[in-house]
Amino acid sequence: DDSLSVTAMAAPLGVRYMLVLVDDTTESRRLEEVRRDFMANISHELKTPIGAIGLLAEALVSAADDPATVSRFAGRLMTEAARLSNITREIIELSRLQATDALSEPKVIDIDYVVASAIEQSTVAADAKKIEVARGGAKKARVYGDESLLLVAVHNLVTNAIKYSPEGSRVGVGVRATDDEIVEIAVTDQGIGIDEDDLDRVFERFYRVDPARSRDTGGTGLGLSIVKHVVQNHGGEVRVWSQRGRGSTFTIRLPEASESRAAALGLEKP
Numbered sequence: 001d002d003s004l005s006v007t008a009m010a011a012p013l014g015v016r017y018m019l020v021l022v023d024d025t026t027e028s029r030r031l032e033e034v035r036r037d038f039m040a041n042i043s044h045e046l047k048t049p050i051g052a053i054g055l056l057a058e059a060l061v062s063a064a065d066d067p068a069t070v071s072r073f074a075g076r077l078m079t080e081a082a083r084l085s086n087i088t089r090e091i092i093e094l095s096r097l098q099a100t101d102a103l104s105e106p107k108v109i110d111i112d113y114v115v116a117s118a119i120e121q122s123t124v125a126a127d128a129k130k131i132e133v134a135r136g137g138a139k140k141a142r143v144y145g146d147e148s149l150l151l152v153a154v155h156n157l158v159t160n161a162i163k164y165s166p167e168g169s170r171v172g173v174g175v176r177a178t179d180d181e182i183v184e185i186a187v188t189d190q191g192i193g194i195d196e197d198d199l200d201r202v203f204e205r206f207y208r209v210d211p212a213r214s215r216d217t218g219g220t221g222l223g224l225s226i227v228k229h230v231v232q233n234h235g236g237e238v239r240v241w242s243q244r245g246r247g248s249t250f251t252i253r254l255p256e257a258s259e260s261r262a263a264a265l266g267l268e269k270p
């Protein structure tokens with residue numbers, strides 16, 4: 001949408017200018033709607049755990065004489081507090097992302113290191129479900145960007161793969177560089193998969209195929225929208241292949257840190 005406005009503005013014809021105005025109005029109205037939905041979603045997502053924490057605290061006070069009940073309520077209190085903290089962290093991450101340009105001062109990032117770190121950070125979750133996370137493709141791949149953001153993105157895909165997979169299954173993380181200078185990071189699982197109808201919606205903020213299941217696993221529905229933003233900030237794209245009951249593959253595609261990429265970004269040779 002933005003590029004349409006820019007191209008049209010550059011054209012000298014008055015008629016084109018009209019087109020820009022019309023386009024901008026719809027665009028700003030659409031953005032306003034997105035913003036309003038986002039705020040409504042945030043309030044809802046925050047209200048649920050905050051309300052639960054209040055109720056559980058009250059229940060704790062009245063159950064003070066009964067140790068078994070106290071410990072049960074305290075456990076649930078901890079779960080709700082953890083959820084609240086997850087949501088808050090992810091909302092902050094998302095707004096930080098919307099305000100950063102990963103390519104304004106890009107560094108050369110070693111993708112193998114990012115992948116290894118993401119897997120390392122998922123060890124506890126994987127071990128808890130006896131899931132083996134295997135790395136394939138030892139390709140030395142480098143891209144331009146921000147290491148901590150890329151780590152968040154790959155880590156989100158790996159934790160999702162673990163979250164939505166049965167015990168004892170396998171998750172694979174592969175890295176490869178294509179002939180047309182694209183670095184691909186593919187995260188494959190043998191999990192529950194996603195129906196075709198939901199596939200293009202899973203990247204929306206707060207969208208969850210199964211809200212109850214996502215909540216049970218501490219999900220916020222923000223993980224994939226963060227992945228999408230990070231990857232777009234790096235000039236890349238995310239693809240997903242999935243089949244209900246068979247598993248999913250999420251692929252992050254980023255421009256390789258090549259000479260032509262350096263030239264395009266106005267940088268010195270890699």
Ligand code: ADP
Pocket residue numbers: 160161164189191192193194202203207208209210214218219220221222223224225248
């Ligand atoms: P959540 O915090 O709920 O995991 P995400 O934005 O990361 O939020 O994902 C959105 C939804 O997409 C999830 O709730 C889940 O329904 C679905 N999903 C994401 N990754 C997978 C996967 N690897 N396998 C099956 N479903 C997935």
